[in-house]
Amino acid sequence: MKTSRREFLLEAGFSLSAATILASFASLNTVQAQTTSDYKALVCIFLFGGNDGNNTIIPYTNYADYNALRGAGSGLNIPQANLLRIAAPSHGADFGLPPSLPELQTLYTQGKLAVLCNVGTLVSPVNRAQLLNGAPRPQNLFSHSDQQIQWQAASTASAVSATGWGGRTAEQTDSYNGTNTFPRVISTAGEVMFGLGPQARAFVPGAGLAGFPVDTSKNQRYKALRSIMGYDRDNSLIAFNSALTETAIDNMASLNATLSAAASGTPMATVFPNTSLGNQLKQIATIIKARTNLGLKRQIFFAGLGGFDTHNNQLATQKDLLQQVSQALKAFSDATIELSVASQVTTFSLSDFGRTLAPSSGGGSDHAWGNHQFIMGGAVRGGNFYGRYPTLQLQGVDDASTEGRWIPTIAVDQYGATLAKWFGLGASAIGTVFPNLGNFTTADLGFMG
Numbered sequence: 325m326k327t328s329r330r331e332f333l334l335e336a337g338f339s340l341s342a343a344t345i346l347a348s349f350a351s352l353n354t355v356q357a358q359t360t361s362d363y364k365a366l367v368c369i370f371l372f373g374g375n376d377g378n379n380t381i382i383p384y385t386n387y388a389d390y391n392a393l394r395g396a397g398s399g400l401n402i403p404q405a406n407l408l409r410i411a412a413p414s415h416g417a418d419f420g421l422p423p424s425l426p427e428l429q430t431l432y433t434q435g436k437l438a439v440l441c442n443v444g445t446l447v448s449p450v451n452r453a454q455l456l457n458g459a460p461r462p463q464n465l466f467s468h469s470d471q472q473i474q475w476q477a478a479s480t481a482s483a484v485s486a487t488g489w490g491g492r493t494a495e496q497t498d499s500y501n502g503t504n505t506f507p508r509v510i511s512t513a514g515e516v517m518f519g520l521g522p523q524a525r526a527f528v529p530g531a532g533l534a535g536f537p538v539d540t541s542k543n544q545r546y547k548a549l550r551s552i553m554g555y556d557r558d559n560s561l562i563a564f565n566s567a568l569t570e571t572a573i574d575n576m577a578s579l580n581a582t583l584s585a586a587a588s589g590t591p592m593a594t595v596f597p598n599t600s601l602g603n604q605l606k607q608i609a610t611i612i613k614a615r616t617n618l619g620l621k622r623q624i625f626f627a628g629l630g631g632f633d634t635h636n637n638q639l640a641t642q643k644d645l646l647q648q649v650s651q652a653l654k655a656f657s658d659a660t661i662e663l664s665v666a667s668q669v670t671t672f673s674l675s676d677f678g679r680t681l682a683p684s685s686g687g688g689s690d691h692a693w694g695n696h697q698f699i700m701g702g703a704v705r706g707g708n709f710y711g712r713y714p715t716l717q718l719q720g721v722d723d724a725s726t727e728g729r730w731i732p733t734i735a736v737d738q739y740g741a742t743l744a745k746w747f748g749l750g751a752s753a754i755g756t757v758f759p760n761l762g763n764f765t766t767a768d769l770g771f772m773g
Contacts, residue, residue: 363615364747365623367608367671368490368518372472373632374676376642376689377696381439384409385417389716393728399687400638412709424647427654431700436657438704438771441711442694443739444677444732445474448763452731455724466691468633471676476518478736478758489757490624491521493744496753500622508620510611512604513628526626529607594659601629601652609659612669622748632675636686653700667702672743681716681728694730703746703773710771737761738769746772
């Protein structure tokens with residue numbers, strides 16, 4: 325009896341995720357014709373659930389503003405004496421990090437880390453009075469899924485965007501990588517909108533070639549698999565899927581071989597914490613270590629950590645999560661120094677949205693809007709704050725509601741454009757990647773050297 329194509333794949337033990345199947349950067353049409361000999365990478369850390377920025381960047385000089393609503397008994401109070409004090413020259417004041425971020429405090433004081441204040445999804449600049457009078461705001465503003473998409477897409481024109489700004493940036497800077505076809509965007513957090521471009525797809529390492537050795541030249545199951553990909557090519561849909569699958573197989577095999585070769589050299593001395601984010605950043609550092617063998621001059625990475633939807637028991641939950649972030653970022657920073665790419669790798673955070681300054685029942689907080697983010701790397705103008713810290717007052721000038729939902733004063737578009745410009749995105753392509761950027765007066769926020 326004839327074995328069907330589907331049965332063969334199942335019997336062969338072949339495992340390839342949808343994200344891996346989509347991994348292909350072949351035949352990209354770029355608007356730039358630049359070449360460069362240097363290497364640069366962007367590393368996005370997405371904090372899924374909406375990290376509470378109010379308990380991440382806390383006023384120290386003006387602690388009374390914070391304490392007025394998050395004082396003892398609120399369920400969300402971090403005492404001033406426990407804060408890790410940092411100076412913000414741009415604000416003429418001191419701020420505090422929670423005690424779970426000692427590694428980030430060190431990176432900040434060393435000038436390797438910057439804080440971007442009150443950034444969020446925006447259609448155009450808007451203030452409280454305009455919002456109360458019906459000015460446009462992002463669709464489904466407090467929805468996790470919609471805001472995750474809008475942060476990753478840098479688009480608020482609709483609740484769903486077709487591509488992410490990481491993928492669009494990768495395509496528009498693809499000429500830096502010459503004729504190399506290995507994927508430019510790699511996600512260690514599964515398939516994500518961020519890495520999706522009009523043609524580009526994020527590659528998810530470790531998801532494919534299950535059951536196959538690195539050296540596939542003598543493996544009969546592997547040869548049979550490649551053979552079966554040639555069947556039914558007269559059907560356009562099957563031919564298209566087969567081509568994508570073959571590309572994904574090649575990408576995974578190429579990465580496996582490259583990492584295997586790199587592992588035979590001097591191993592990294594940097595020790596990463598054995599945590600979800602620690603292991604993801606270790607994998608990214610390992611791939612960066614093999615950058616010469618991969619032959620890429622520009623790479624974009626995406627890592628993620630969930631659990632930040634803290635409607636209750638926030639102090640304990642956020643403490644553990646931020647501790648994981650702090651330790652993992654410190655290890656990653658150390659790895660970039662060890663690999664001599666500290667000034668060539670820029671790491672930055674994103675999250676769904678901020679959370680209300682006013683506490684909710686059960687020691688938690690609710691979905692809000694503007695939030696504070698970290699940018700780390702040797703090219704970052706660290707040790708300072710960028711953007712305006714909001715006025716911590718309910719129904720005040722920065723509150724979109726009555727609970728302390730900060731109206732962003734910086735757009736995701738501006739944030740991404742500043743990073744993409746450093747990455748090598750040409751001025752003519754900025755508007756293509758960030759179509760709403762023209763709504764804002766400043767395209768470069770100044771935190772990159």
